[in-house]
Amino acid sequence: MNYDFDWFYVKKGLPKLLEGLMVTLELTLWANAIGLVLGFLVALGMLTRIRLITWPLTAYIEFFRCTPALIQLVWFFFCVPILFNVWWSAEFMGILALGLNLAAFNAEAYRASIQSIPTAQTDACTALGLNVVQRIIFVILPQALLLSLPVLITNGIGIFQQSALVALISVQDLMYEGRYLATQTFRPIETLTTVALLYFAVSFPVSQMVTFVERRTSRLLQN
Template sequence: MNYHFDFSFLAGSVGPLLSGLRVTLELAIAANIIGVIFGFLLCLLAMSGIALVRLPAQLFIEFFRCTPALLQIVWFFYCIPMLLDVFIDPITMGVLALGLNLTAFNAEAYRAGVQAVPKEHLDACVALGLRPWQRTIYVVLPQALRSAMPVLMTNGIGTLQQSALVAIVAVADLMYVGKSLATEAYRPLETYSIVALIYFALSLPIAKLVHIVERRQDAVVSR
């Protein structure tokens, strides 16, 4: 291998990379907020005893879980403006596509947490005269969130990585900026290596935190 690595050209590209990183973080954080909140609501709808409520929610989950995230992003960017005759800011569209995808996966994580809530706790809610919404907010949600937390965090890492897919529709995130720099400087190895290291540096602390949360949960269960 006679290739010589040269990272010097990146010295003047720190600004664009930081700008792309900011967009990536905006996409990931906003999508995770949507996924965490609406994932639980979708979970409740999917577990409803009313078929007219349950079936559309289950269809939503299966659609987003069984189709490629890249296809979903492309569909949102090109089909929604054509169907609805509206223009939405590219970053907002990216957040919407990633957030809905994450919502479907988080709904499944929440479902496992909700099913793990002991029946005795629900019976106690009835005995105390709590209304359904009080039972959901004060008893079911905290326990389901605690049980689902490792999976939610793992899904969050996946969304951070999947945010790179918006580069295909010209959203100026970290991946798009990296691709542009690689094309301009004819240095793809150096550029994509730096971009990969940035994604790795963002994901690794969260992955380590997931392991800590899992160990603590295992310790609580084993008591």
């Protein structure tokens, strides 16, 4: 392979890559906020026996789980303005699409965790006179979060990686800046390798946290 590596332009463009990384992290944080809250609400709705609630929620979950995130992102960016006559920024559309995608996956994690909570605790809530909201806030939510936390963190890492797709709708995230720098400098190997390392530098420590959380959770459940 006759290729001379030259990292000069990557070093020169590193500040722009770091700016893109900050945009990526911002997208990820907002998408996770939507995914955590909406996912829990969807899980609660799925546990009801009212078909007018469960059917639309099932359709929502299956749509976002069974279609590519890229299609969802592009659909939101191009179709929502046409159908609803709203003109939001590309960054907001990216957050919305990623957040709804994440919520669909988180909902299944929450639902499995809620169903694993012993029914004796529900009976205890009734005996204590707790209403539905109090049961959800003080009994169901803490345990659902604890039991599903490893899956929620893993899903969060996945959405961080999938956020690279927003570069296709001109959001100036890490992937966008990396692609632009590679095109301008004709150094795709050095640039995209650096971009990959930046994604890895964020994802790897968080992925290690999953193992730690799983161990802590198992100890708490055993006690």
